[in-house]
Amino acid sequence: GQQVMQIPQYQHVQEGEDFTTYCNSSTTLSNIQWYKQRPGGHPVFLIQLVKSGEVKKQKRLTFQFGEAKKNSSLHITATQTTDVGTYFCEGSYDKVIFGPGTSLSVIP
Amino acid sequence: NAGVTQTPKFRVLKTGQSMTLLCAQDMNHEYMYWYRQDPGMGLRLIHYSVGEGTTAKGEVPDGYNVSRLKKQNFLLGLESAAPSQTSVYFCASSYGHLNSPLHFGNGTRLTVT
Numbered sequence: 001g002q003q004v005m006q007i008p009q010y011q012h013v014q015e016g017e018d019f020t021t022y023c024n025s026s027t028t029l030s031n032i033q034w035y036k037q038r039p040g041g042h043p044v045f046l047i048q049l050v051k052s053g054e055v056k057k058q059k060r061l062t063f064q065f066g067e068a069k070k071n072s073s074l075h076i077t078a079t080q081t082t083d084v085g086t087y088f089c090e091g092s093y094d095k096v097i098f099g100p101g102t103s104l105s106v107i108p
Numbered sequence: 109n110a111g112v113t114q115t116p117k118f119r120v121l122k123t124g125q126s127m128t129l130l131c132a133q134d135m136n137h138e139y140m141y142w143y144r145q146d147p148g149m150g151l152r153l154i155h156y157s158v159g160e161g162t163t164a165k166g167e168v169p170d171g172y173n174v175s176r177l178k179k180q181n182f183l184l185g186l187e188s189a190a191p192s193q194t195s196v197y198f199c200a201s202s203y204g205h206l207n208s209p210l211h212f213g214n215g216t217r218l219t220v221t
Contacts, residue, residue: 009148033209042198043151045209088150092206098143100150 004091006099014107019076021102023089032065032072033090037101043088046074079106110134114199114213121189121220129184129216131199139202140182141166141210142174144195151198157182158205189220 003026013019023032031050035043047056049065049072056063062075076083086101112133121127133140142154153166157176171193173185182201186193196217200210 031207035210042212042215043210045211048209090210094206096153096206098151100148 004089004097004099006087006089006102008102009100010103010105012105012107013079015081016078019079019083019104021074021087021089021104023072023074023091023099025070025091025097027070027093029069029091029093031092032069033092034063034072034074035088035090036085037088038085041085046087076104079104081106081108112199112201112211112213114197114216116216117214118217119219121186121218123190123220125189125220126185126187127189127218128186129197129199129218131182131184131213132180133182133199133201133211134180135201135203135211136179137201137203137211138179139205139208140176141200141202142172142182142184143198143200144168144193145198145215146195154184154197189218191220194218194220 005024007022033048034046037043047063053067054065060077064073084106086103088101089099115130138159141156143151145151152168154172155174157163160179163174175183196215198215199213202208202210
């Protein structure tokens with residue numbers, strides 16, 4: 001069936017290092033959403049990407065939607081301890097599917 | 109604005125017991141969802157509703173029932189709880205379907221012994 005995969009599953013970085021998580025869909029998506037979930041918290045919406053090749057930035061976070069609209073990435077520049085959490089992508093086509101998430105740990 | 113409110117926050121059930129999880133949203137959203145979250149499995153859709161009086165099955169509906177009698181409320185019921193239903197349950201709402209971001213409640217941590 002249709003799937004949305006994310007890699008890596010876990011990432012441990014030293015504070016100040018960069019971090020990237022990738023989201024890959026087995027089918028072409030209408031749009032993709034990214035969420036952040038802090039430990040013990042609930043998913044919080046970060047951004048939506050709709051157009052092929054779209055790039056959006058939020059301070060140190062850069063989001064990209066692939067040309068084929070089957071993959072996306074989230075890049076964090078110079079991680080901080082406040083970036084700790086799990087980052088989920090959510091792909092939409094005729095239904096919505098969440099990726100399994102990438103858990104980010106930041107070592108001070 | 110409270111957003112999406114879930115009750116209770118925690119619950120422990122014995123196998124075979126029943127319970128209802130309550131979700132309320134004050135954003136006038138048409139669409140509401142119930143997800144469960146298990147380690148390494150991400151968020152899986154249980155049931156959803158596209159408007160008052162309507163419900164539909166999601167990815168993992170077995171063992172659960174839902175009702176949407178009022179636009180602002182979406183109830184999730186477990187008629188006979190099983191240990192496999194131990195999970196964190198999240199309610200969410202959205203303005204549109206498939207093209208709008210989800211607003212999540214704080215979650216309910218359910219343990220079935």
